[in-house]
Amino acid sequence: MDKFVNVGWPEMLLMALFGFLMVFTVLVLLIFVMKAMGWFFTREHKAKVAATATTAHPHDHAISDQELAAAIITALKLYKSALHDQESEMLTINRITRAYSPWNSKIHGLTQLPEKK
Amino acid sequence: MMTLFSDNFIIESLVKFVETSGFMAFFEGEGWKCIVMIALACFLLYLAIKKQFEPLLLLPIAFGMLLTNLPGAEMFHSELFAGGHVHWDIFVDKAGLIDYLYLGVKLGIYPCLIFVGVGAMTDFGPLIANPKSFLLGAAAQLGIFATFLGAYALGFAPNECGSIGIIGGADGPTSIFLTARLAPELLGPIAIAAYSYMALVPVIQPPIMKALTTKSERLIKMSQLRQVSKTEKILFPVIISIVISLLLPSAAPLVGCLMLGNLMKECGVVDRLSKTVQNELMNIVVIFLGISVGATATAASFLNLRTLFILALGIIAFSFGSAGGVLLAKFMNLFAKEGNKINPLIGSAGVSAVPMAARVSQTVGQKENPSNFLLMHAMGPNVAGVVGSAVAAGILLAFLG
Numbered sequence: 001m002d003k004f005v006n007v008g009w010p011e012m013l014l015m016a017l018f019g020f021l022m023v024f025t026v027l028v029l030l031i032f033v034m035k036a037m038g039w040f041f042t043r044e045h046k047a048k049v050a051a052t053a054t055t056a057h058p059h060d061h062a063i064s065d066q067e068l069a070a071a072i073i074t075a076l077k078l079y080k081s082a083l084h085d086q087e088s089e090m091l092t093i094n095r096i097t098r099a100y101s102p103w104n105s106k107i108h109g110l111t112q113l114p115e116k117k
Numbered sequence: 118m119m120t121l122f123s124d125n126f127i128i129e130s131l132v133k134f135v136e137t138s139g140f141m142a143f144f145e146g147e148g149w150k151c152i153v154m155i156a157l158a159c160f161l162l163y164l165a166i167k168k169q170f171e172p173l174l175l176l177p178i179a180f181g182m183l184l185t186n187l188p189g190a191e192m193f194h195s196e197l198f199a200g201g202h203v204h205w206d207i208f209v210d211k212a213g214l215i216d217y218l219y220l221g222v223k224l225g226i227y228p229c230l231i232f233v234g235v236g237a238m239t240d241f242g243p244l245i246a247n248p249k250s251f252l253l254g255a256a257a258q259l260g261i262f263a264t265f266l267g268a269y270a271l272g273f274a275p276n277e278c279g280s281i282g283i284i285g286g287a288d289g290p291t292s293i294f295l296t297a298r299l300a301p302e303l304l305g306p307i308a309i310a311a312y313s314y315m316a317l318v319p320v321i322q323p324p325i326m327k328a329l330t331t332k333s334e335r336l337i338k339m340s341q342l343r344q345v346s347k348t349e350k351i352l353f354p355v356i357i358s359i360v361i362s363l364l365l366p367s368a369a370p371l372v373g374c375l376m377l378g379n380l381m382k383e384c385g386v387v388d389r390l391s392k393t394v395q396n397e398l399m400n401i402v403v404i405f406l407g408i409s410v411g412a413t414a415t416a417a418s419f420l421n422l423r424t425l426f427i428l429a430l431g432i433i434a435f436s437f438g439s440a441g442g443v444l445l446a447k448f449m450n451l452f453a454k455e456g457n458k459i460n461p462l463i464g465s466a467g468v469s470a471v472p473m474a475a476r477v478s479q480t481v482g483q484k485e486n487p488s489n490f491l492l493m494h495a496m497g498p499n500v501a502g503v504v505g506s507a508v509a510a511g512i513l514l515a516f517l518g
Contacts, residue, residue: 020262
């Protein structure tokens with residue numbers, strides 16, 4: 001490539017350095033833009049939180065904290081899922097009689113003896 | 118008529134048939150190189166199908182490579198694109214299907230269309246909630262510029278160095294976009310290196326992350342990210358497009374397409390378009406891109422020492438990029454208050470490779486502490502890396518294009 005004839009190590013080093021710095025500069029600029037946008041959109045919410053923090057009871061604040069609420073809900077869920085049903089601890093079969101059905105009736109079975117009349 | 122079907126004629130025809138077959142071409146001149154390339158294509162197909170290494174792209178790339186190296190088939194005519202431009206005067210007469218498909222790469226259409234799809238599939242919420250992630254995304258571009266110098270030390274021309282360096286951005290479409298403009302003759306090796314190493318992110322990154330961090334740093338729990346409103350998500354792509362395109366016009370095609378896709382997703386009024394760019398358009402473009410990029414990997418352009426150098430430089434680029442992000446996160450922690458510390462493991466996600474690199478941060482973090490969830494925190498630097506590598510590509514294009 002003819003246009004790179006005069007390019008040597010000093011130019012390459014400068015290009016790499018400036019290139020990397022330019023990436024940083026552009027993205028740092030974007031940080032400021034995004035921070036400004038974030039500030040604009042969260043200022044009302046922050047003001048509301050600050051107002052409730054000064055007026056509300058500490059207990060109310062704790063409950064409104066989303067992270068804490070999520071932690072309580074998770075703990076309850078884990079606790080409930082770990083609970084066992086109340087068991088009688090009796091392994092003996094309590095009920096041995098079967099409900100009547102003509103299908104299991106001995107009277108209607110094929111092996112019954114002929115009636116003597 | 119009888120002489121036409123004489124024994125001599127039949128024998129001559131058979132000899133001619135055998136001589137013109139592709140099999141004979143394997144044993145003529147440098148035909149053995151085609152056998153090596155076909156074997157390599159089959160190996161890549163194996164990696165894509167059996168090992169599932171980025172199969173959506175590696176499979177069409179490998180098949181394109183297979184087709185282009187079949188002697189006599191003449192699926193791709195590199196002479197139509199010789200010297201870095203399209204030779205329109207002979208194009209219509211000589212071009213085949215793959216040549217026409219390759220125009221999409223050459224004219225920079227496919228990478229931009231893929232970026233529309235990537236934008237529509239990306240949630241920039243974690244980045245908007247924590248804009249500091251942009252710094253980690255910037256630091257991870259260290260790999261690009263370190264490799265840029267490394268390539269020059271190995272004797273590559275400056276424009277080729279830019280194309281090789283961009284592998285460190287871990288962003289396939291950006292690598293193809295820049296290489297098609299700066300060094301089109303290196304497109305095959307660079308695309309294969311970029312996509313292969315992207316698939317190997319879970320293998321390459323963890324040892325670097327562990328080597329550069331202490332156990333206590335890996336255990337850092339980060340505070341929950343704030344909720345991001347829909348308005349912010351809609352404004353983000355518009356603002357980024359304006360700011361970056363004005364600062365760096367050469368990055369406008371990539372960043373503009375990325376943000377267009379994202380706006381389609383976030384605005385919620387063009388669901389049909391959003392679904393189309395995420396699925397149908399993306400899939401179609403991936404097929405075209407894969408086949409045509411694979412087709413550029415001809416034996417003559419691929420089997421040389423330069424390809425081996427590119428593969429070696431690619432892994433250096435990935436390693437430096439990952440290290441850059443981790444080291445900057447550690448540096449930022451020196452000034453951060455207790456409770457606002459950053460887990461340095463999310464720094465490595467600054468190389469693009471969305472969302473693979475973020476998943477690696479999550480996995481490595483959870484190995485140290487199973488109750489530590491870093492995924493959403495890592496997504497910030499991860500998507501910042503996409504923006505960062507597009508910006509770096511724009512800068513290299515402005516310097517060397």
